[in-house]
Amino acid sequence: METYDIAVIPGDGIGTEVTSAAMEVLDTVAENHDFQLERSTYDWGTERYLDEGAMMPDDGLDRIESADSIFLGAVGHPEVPDHVTLNGLLLPIRKGFDQYICKRPNKLFEGIESPLRGYGAGDIDLVVYRENTEGEYANVGGREHRGFSNEVAVQSGLFTRKGTERIVRSAFEAATEREGHLTSITKSNAQAHSMVFWDDIVKEVSEDFPEVEVSSLLVDRASMDLVRRPEEFDVVVASNLFGDISTDIAAIITGSLGLAPSGNINEENDYPDMFEPVHGSAPDIVGQGIANPLASVLTGAMMFEYLGDGKEAAADDIWNAVEAQLADESAPRTPDLGGDAKTVDVVSDLSDRL
Amino acid sequence: METYDIAVIPGDGIGTEVTSAAMEVLDTVAENHDFQLERSTYDWGTERYLDEGAMMPDDGLDRIESADSIFLGAVGHPEVPDHVTLNGLLLPIRKGFDQYICKRPNKLFEGIESPLRGYGAGDIDLVVYRENTEGEYANVGGREHRGFSNEVAVQSGLFTRKGTERIVRSAFEAATEREGHLTSITKSNAQAHSMVFWDDIVKEVSEDFPEVEVSSLLVDRASMDLVRRPEEFDVVVASNLFGDISTDIAAIITGSLGLAPSGNINEENDYPDMFEPVHGSAPDIVGQGIANPLASVLTGAMMFEYLGDGKEAAADDIWNAVEAQLADESAPRTPDLGGDAKTVDVVSDLSDRL
Numbered sequence A, B: 001m002e003t004y005d006i007a008v009i010p011g012d013g014i015g016t017e018v019t020s021a022a023m024e025v026l027d028t029v030a031e032n033h034d035f036q037l038e039r040s041t042y043d044w045g046t047e048r049y050l051d052e053g054a055m056m057p058d059d060g061l062d063r064i065e066s067a068d069s070i071f072l073g074a075v076g077h078p079e080v081p082d083h084v085t086l087n088g089l090l091l092p093i094r095k096g097f098d099q100y101i102c103k104r105p106n107k108l109f110e111g112i113e114s115p116l117r118g119y120g121a122g123d124i125d126l127v128v129y130r131e132n133t134e135g136e137y138a139n140v141g142g143r144e145h146r147g148f149s150n151e152v153a154v155q156s157g158l159f160t161r162k163g164t165e166r167i168v169r170s171a172f173e174a175a176t177e178r179e180g181h182l183t184s185i186t187k188s189n190a191q192a193h194s195m196v197f198w199d200d201i202v203k204e205v206s207e208d209f210p211e212v213e214v215s216s217l218l219v220d221r222a223s224m225d226l227v228r229r230p231e232e233f234d235v236v237v238a239s240n241l242f243g244d245i246s247t248d249i250a251a252i253i254t255g256s257l258g259l260a261p262s263g264n265i266n267e268e269n270d271y272p273d274m275f276e277p278v279h280g281s282a283p284d285i286v287g288q289g290i291a292n293p294l295a296s297v298l299t300g301a302m303m304f305e306y307l308g309d310g311k312e313a314a315a316d317d318i319w320n321a322v323e324a325q326l327a328d329e330s331a332p333r334t335p336d337l338g339g340d341a342k343t344v345d346v347v348s349d350l351s352d353r354l
């Protein structure tokens, strides 16, 4: 049987809970489609950091580089600053495997109430292509004169032609396969070095895609428009930071962070891609068994789409089962969606539908 | 009679329309309170740029530096890139007069429908203290190897102790006069140079304000929370960019950009403060006489609060008249608020109420 090696990093908090939930669903679907997942599980995360002083081993990336894909639960811990946990695990993988696309689809499903008045099932359907290796997240900068009155901190956003062109091009390609509309998020009025460069690249690349209609929105305006006219968005392309912000807004207007999947992707190199739900480790609900597993289940569907020669049919089964479950008023729901079901109830209902 | 010198810069697009509307209201109120405004109007803006190559004269700041206050309509023009218009007028004034506080209050008024389900009058009431002179808007950076494959653009955020401390302190002070709750927007998990510094300063300053309850929110989460639980915000403090984004979200969840006033303030130096509505020049509706004047009218109210020894009573009259007008279903409303009234109708109704 066709076998795929998956490096599984459950991580912190509810990460472990939603990961095992997702794996159960993925195994069922794989079996239905005559392939299987061979998992290696890594206990990397903040517990390890607290014991051994590092989120993952020094040769962490080497250990997982030959996997077919990476599945990550969540990272983050109330007792350790986020810049330690993230820079020790999540960000090094994104950067180390050059996963330059962070792809985040958001859809308002039937059965889900948007916090936005007047929006119903199907009214919101967008996907964000977020740059994932540089920009405002570059580890460039410093801090001098600590504690003195002339103290200064500098944080430099770094935008390269290669880094910018490739994410913009991927987003244009995605637009040709969707509604043909691309929104580029920018801030060129205030950031005349980086964002004017970004705009120039969007313009250059657009020449190869005459059929795509391009709009440019300043990040403040884009954040506002995601709230007042989200139906106008189809494909969005944004820098690392602007993509971070807009994907959280996109997740919440489509009902819950508990439904938002994401993939960190580079289809050109041989390194594995990494799939992770958009939500965090949610320390407030850890251990109660009530974490919503659907974001991680849909994350699994995204992983299937990018596995080997593309397991689209298997991915579709998952999307369809989740849609059907959400549309069914009598199906179990976790508290974030207004229900009182447990993680396991949601998974077993989903398995029945598959 | 007490007289205040106001430098008026109507600017571009609907800027001129809303400015003259606001001035009419301000004159009425000033008269009621026994003071008067002496206006000098400057034709700075994009028309001037197109004619003479500069948004304002070289000695522009000198010409207005002795005014008691500056009132700006809006800046921006479809034919000129925003980074030219903004860096030629708005941003040099903010920086040149060291207006380090950008204060933006947002309130959900009776009679206004929030785009957020379930929120009604009074449910949202917050004020953002945005750093206004440095941070991600610093003009530091560059672009090299133009057009070559190794092209790089760098945009550096610059955070100084003085610049950070003073905005944080102002926000803490504001919190003591409101509900005593301060939210600091940060992104220290990904921006470990600037934002960890920011967090450290918030922590330091908080020691002087033990009565204020402080929360820290990552900018992605904050953007989301402004949509899903805006009632939790009281005073918000944010960097230049994060403040820019959060104030646009705050404006839209309280019903319209057409209602959001703002002040660019430095109460310590002798330079004038500058007051401007949050909205832009709205080229799409210019010349139709339908621009909503309320944001600029409320901006005038904010100007009064900071004028000389504080014209709070005059400011209150304006806030009350606007609130009463919005609550009155039969009062005129501009199209952005769902009505079909003209700018002048709104102003004359307001004058009747004053």
Ligand SMILES: CC(C)[C@H](C(=O)O)[C@@H](O)C(=O)O
Binding pocket: A086, A090, A244, A278, B189, B190, B220
């Ligand atoms: C945890 C954090 C570093 C991360 C990010 O900002 O990229 C998260 O918010 C996300 O969106 O994946």
Ligand SMILES: CC(C)[C@H](C(=O)O)[C@@H](O)C(=O)O
Binding pocket: A189, A190, A220, B086, B090, B244, B278
């Ligand atoms: C016009 C632009 C430079 C400005 C900003 O980003 O500060 C505007 O969006 C604002 O919020 O006042």
